[in-house]
Amino acid sequence: MALTSEGLAPGRALVSGGSGFLGSHLCRRLLDLGCQVVCVDNLVTGSRDLTAPLLDRPGFEFVEADISVAREYGADFAYVLHFASPASPPGYLRHPVLTLDAGAAGTRNMLDLALAAGARFLVASTSEVYGDPLVHPQPESYWGNVNSVGPRSVYDEAKRVAEAYTMAYHRSHGVDTRIVRIFNTYGPGMQVDDGRAIPNFVCQALRGEPITVYGDGSQTRSLCYVDDLIEGILRLLASDEVMPVNIGNQEEVTMLHLAEEVRAAVGSSSPIEHLPLPEDDPRQRRPDTTRARELLGWEPRTPFAEGLPPTIEWFRGRI
Numbered sequence: 001m002a003l004t005s006e007g008l009a010p011g012r013a014l015v016s017g018g019s020g021f022l023g024s025h026l027c028r029r030l031l032d033l034g035c036q037v038v039c040v041d042n043l044v045t046g047s048r049d050l051t052a053p054l055l056d057r058p059g060f061e062f063v064e065a066d067i068s069v070a071r072e073y074g075a076d077f078a079y080v081l082h083f084a085s086p087a088s089p090p091g092y093l094r095h096p097v098l099t100l101d102a103g104a105a106g107t108r109n110m111l112d113l114a115l116a117a118g119a120r121f122l123v124a125s126t127s128e129v130y131g132d133p134l135v136h137p138q139p140e141s142y143w144g145n146v147n148s149v150g151p152r153s154v155y156d157e158a159k160r161v162a163e164a165y166t167m168a169y170h171r172s173h174g175v176d177t178r179i180v181r182i183f184n185t186y187g188p189g190m191q192v193d194d195g196r197a198i199p200n201f202v203c204q205a206l207r208g209e210p211i212t213v214y215g216d217g218s219q220t221r222s223l224c225y226v227d228d229l230i231e232g233i234l235r236l237l238a239s240d241e242v243m244p245v246n247i248g249n250q251e252e253v254t255m256l257h258l259a260e261e262v263r264a265a266v267g268s269s270s271p272i273e274h275l276p277l278p279e280d281d282p283r284q285r286r287p288d289t290t291r292a293r294e295l296l297g298w299e300p301r302t303p304f305a306e307g308l309p310p311t312i313e314w315f316r317g318r319i
């Protein structure tokens with residue numbers, strides 16, 4: 001039988017960063033699957049609004065805390081999912097030290113919790129571990145091209161050390177671990193001031209403001225709809241695969257094309273304005289998802305044309 005998120009055994013789950021974009025979707029899906037969920041977030045980049053609809057659901061609990069500081073959360077967890085970290089480039093550039101702490105001390109604290117509870121641990125890693133990749137598309141076996149002293153290093157190296165801690169706890173303490181490398185994702189739940197391409201382009205188009213394309217817009221990304229991504233993560237959690245698995249969409253677009261597509265979908269006449277390219281901005285990015293397909297039977301299902309309208313509606317209600 002094919003692996004699906006429905007195959008995940010219900011249990012008590014701690015989701016760090018549960019009030020963020022991905023974390024809040026994950027909390028909701030885990031509740032749907034019959035899990036109890038303790039959402040831990042310090043609300044630095046997360047928002048209470050995202051988990052407010054979950055507060056009435058049985059089995060959901062919110063704890064405002066910084067996972068970089070060790071503390072007690074209880075020991076009866078079946079799953080610990082570590083998603084706490086600023087994730088947008090403006091977000092982690094605003095909070096550089098906190099981002100490093102979330103990846104280093106935060107990961108260690110979450111691993112200690114999983115070890116004490118005998119819980120399965122899953123860490124949200126990222127395509128940023130590949131840096132500005134010299135191999136395209138990026139398979140999990142690629143070691144990356146990361147500038148350890150550039151501005152993005154606070155995020156890239158935090159996630160790389162998070163992976164290293166995860167493997168160390170797996171190898172030396174026997175913790176049952178999973179590593180998901182998340183590629184660019186979009187959908188309802190992103191914040192208006194997030195600063196990533198989709199929130200910026202959609203909000204600018206809705207407001208009739210210039211759409212800010214950095215550089216000449218020839219850099220590429222591959223965008224995955226959030227529901228597809230969460231399904232991939234839950235399948236990985238349900239699987240027994242310890243080594244990293246890329247989850248992301250295969251369809252690669254330039255940022256200029258993306259801006260034009262968003263503008264057309266919104267029906268906006270916003271002009272496109274070119275601004276300087278941020279330092280170390282990766283030139284191209286597309287996951288090789290062979291492992292996700294072969295190990296998890298996972299493939300993204302939502303074409304961009306289908307994922308964009310609900311995303312636009314989400315932002316329309318918030319600007």
Ligand code: UDP
Pocket residue numbers: 088089184195196197198200201212213214215219220221255277278281282
């Ligand atoms: N980008 C852009 N305009 C914006 C925001 C982002 O052209 O207003 C570009 C950015 O330079 C990068 C791509 O869009 O090349 C994706 O950026 P994002 O911040 O969404 O995520 P990243 O993949 O860089 O983490």
